[in-house]
Amino acid sequence: MPTFIKLTDYNSSEEKEKGFFDPKNRYVAKQEDFGKIPGSPIAYWVSDRVKEIFEKSKKLGEIAEPRQGLITGDNDRFLKFWYEVDIYNIGFGFSNREEAKESGLKWFPYNKGGDFRKWYGNYEYVVNWKNDGNEIKNFIDNKGKQKSRPQNVSYYFREGLTWTALTSGPFNLRYSNKFIFDAKGPMLFSKIGNIKYLLSFTNCIVTNSFLRILAPTMDYNQGPVYKIPIIFPKSDSTKQKIEELTQECIDISKEDWDSRETSWDFRTNELVRIMNYEFLMLNESKKNNSKSKIQNLTLETIYNRYCEYWREKFFKLHSNEEELNRLFIDIYELQDELTPDVPLDEITILKEETKIVDGDLVFNKDAIVKQFISYAVGCMFGRYSLDHEGLHIADMGVSIEEANSKFNIQNSTFTIDDDNIIPVFEFDFFADDIVSRFKEFLKITFSEKTLYENLSFIADALGKKSSESDEDAIRRYFHKEFYVDHVRRYNKRPIYWMFSSNPKGAGAFNVLIYMHRYYPGIVAKIRTDYLHPYIDKIEFEKNRLQQSIDNDVLSGQTLKKAQNTIDKIEKYLIELREYDVKLKYYADKMIKIDLDDGVKVNYCKFQDILVVFDNKLCTESETEE
Structure with a gap:
């Protein structure tokens, strides 16, 4: 019988050389034993018990159907993150294609694989499946050849399990119901029910040990998944226990998501x-x-x-x-x-x-505080409200009064910014300055009595410098880091846009707007109500400081600081006047946007006056072959 030496667990040539002479890495296997495993992989290290399981057990594909889904042909065109589009044009909760078609809605939840995650989650995308996918089905190239490939459409919106086909980690599945699904986010549909049992089984260590044999390259397509051997417990109580534990896992993961x-x-x-x-x-x-x-x-x-x-x-x-x-x-x-x-x-x-640090769970205070800050900004813009849970304004063309009326809010606990423009400056010159609004949010959600304690806690979490006050640290975060975090949080499809005199951000002039409350006159309003007054205010500050210097009012460090501020303002004024020219050009165009086009198309209409967070954003294509 042939002898095999297993060295795949070693990384360096030195380790492999030592492992070659280690008896524990030597295996003797019969050629005919390889045929006991579907596909006859040369799995010489497999035990007799595992061979017996493969030989005598049913295959997962006999009781459940692994299926690949839709290939759109152009993901940029047909897929969006759910938060890009009008929330009321998304078809949540439909059980079949007929219901979805009759709704007249355009976007529907879509499984696309995603990061390593078990039980529940990675639900981020929606797909244009209006009129039963008519536009996708008729998507052809210039030669008349269909570019899309809608596969297994009869399975759309059905309950099942979804996973990421290609991953570097363990096989991981998530519960899914009322979704369309992707070729890279395939699904498993049970023929016999027991969906919770199948979910726990496919997420367990036993299944992963089988897949190391069936799919050693970690390409978990429907072929290897079909061949996994499935055994049900002899005891109903064991099966019930498994299903109860599985439901708890789903519930905890859903709450986290x-x-x-x-x-x-x-x-x-x-x-x-x-x-x-x-x-x-x-x-x-x-x-x-x-x-x-x-x-x-x-x-x-x-x-x-x-x-x-x-x-x-x-x-x-x-x-x-x-x-x-x-x-x-x-x-x-x-x-x-x-x-x-x-x-x-x-x-x-x-x-x-x-x-995980030294085998223990350690919380990232900064991440948790930044989530709180992000929510506060959402309340400032009206995306959220302290008066009810969930989204408040997430569609276009709705006034604050209409949104409040819809949720029966007569007096808002926290006032929404009326013109959808929030200044994010290094200097505090406006009543609706983002730091001032954030302090007001803290007073309302907690208490005015604990405001300074809370500001101190937040500043420390954000990495306050020894030379900064608490408020300065928070202002620095908003001015230099908030938008970077927002872009990352929203997968490079930000819903709050930063108009900035510096394309890299943290410029002399920065204001935020909320995409879903955009209106064609907003650029003109940014220019006349914020940029021009800001120029006047910092010019006044420069003249005030210069007068103090000329009158010998200042000395020592105070004098040095005043001169540095004057120098900074002079540089800012050059930047601001150049930006004024750009803003006027875009203000005169009175550009309209359509939420259905998504962030990428709409953002690029203003690329010369917004923060450029990705140089490829307005040039790259994400076509799916």
Whole structure:
């Protein structure tokens, strides 16, 4: 019989040389044994028990159907992130193609694979499937050949499991219902029900050990998935236990996914949610002086409760995954080969908010505080409201009054910016300056009595410098870093746009607008109501400082600081006057935008006056072959 030496677990040539002489890496295998595994891979290291499982068990494809989905032919044209388009033109919750067609809506939820994530999530895209995909189905090239490939359309909108076909990590599936799906985000449809059992099985260590044999290159297409051997437990109680644990895993993962504003089921920021919960508990309690206790709740206190809450969720999910591994190892009788252990870094919630350090879960305070700040900006623009959960304004052409009326809001808890323009300057010269609005948001969500404690907590989380005050640190973040974070958070399709005199951002002049509240006259308003007054204000400041210097009022460090400010303002004035010319050009054009075109098309209509966060944004093509 042939002898095989397994060296694939070694990286360097030196390690491979040592491993070559290690007896534990030597395997003797019969040629005919390879045929017991579908596809006859040369898996010489496989045990007799695993060979028996492959030989005697049903294949997953016999009880469930793995299917590839739609190839659009042009993703830039037909796919959008859900937050780019009008929320009321997205068809959530349809069970079949007929219902979707009759709705007359254009966009529908779309599975496209995505990052390593188990149980629930990666739901970011929508696809143009208006009139049962008529535009996609008739998408042809200049030679009359169809460019798109709608596959398995009868499976669209059905309940199933979705996964990422090509990944560098373990095989990972997520529950999916009422979606269209992609070729790179294929789906598995059960013929016999038991969808929760199949989800836990496909996410467990047993399945991943089988796929290392069937798909050693980690290309998890429908072929290898079809061949996975499936065994059901003999005991109904075991099956029930597996399904209960699986539902808990789905629920925890969904709660994590929906806690971020890039989920379409986002309700409110987590710190605000916990604050509201604490307020409710204290308000309902019979303790005396509950009002004063509410006013003494600080952001740091709420942050600590956030960490307690999500730490418990994280380790509950970890415990469930290890218990599921244990159950499946028992079902497959692989106790001698596999352990149920799950590394903490393979738990796929809180990836942004935490990191694993020395085997423990450590929270990223800055990420959590930045989520809170982002939500605050959303409330400033009216995307969200403190008066109800979920989206407030996410469609175009709706006034603040109309939106408030829709949600029966007569007096807003926090006022929406009326002209959809928020200044983000190095100097505070406007009443609706972003730092001033943020301080007002803190007073309302927490208390005016704890404002300075909360500002200090936020400044420290943002990396306050020793030379800065708390407010200066927060202003620096808004001026130099907020937009970078926003672009990253929204996958390079920002919904808040920064008009800036410096294309790299953090210019002499910066204002934010909300794309969904854009109107053709907004550029002219930015120019006349913000740029021109700002030029006047900093010129006045320059003259005031110069007069103080000329009159010998200043000396020492104060004099030096004043001169440096004058020098900076002079540079700013050159930049601002050049920007004024550009703004006038675009203001005169009175450009219209269409949310259905998405961020990329609309943003590039203003590329000379907006922050350029990606030099390829207005030139690249994302055509799918």
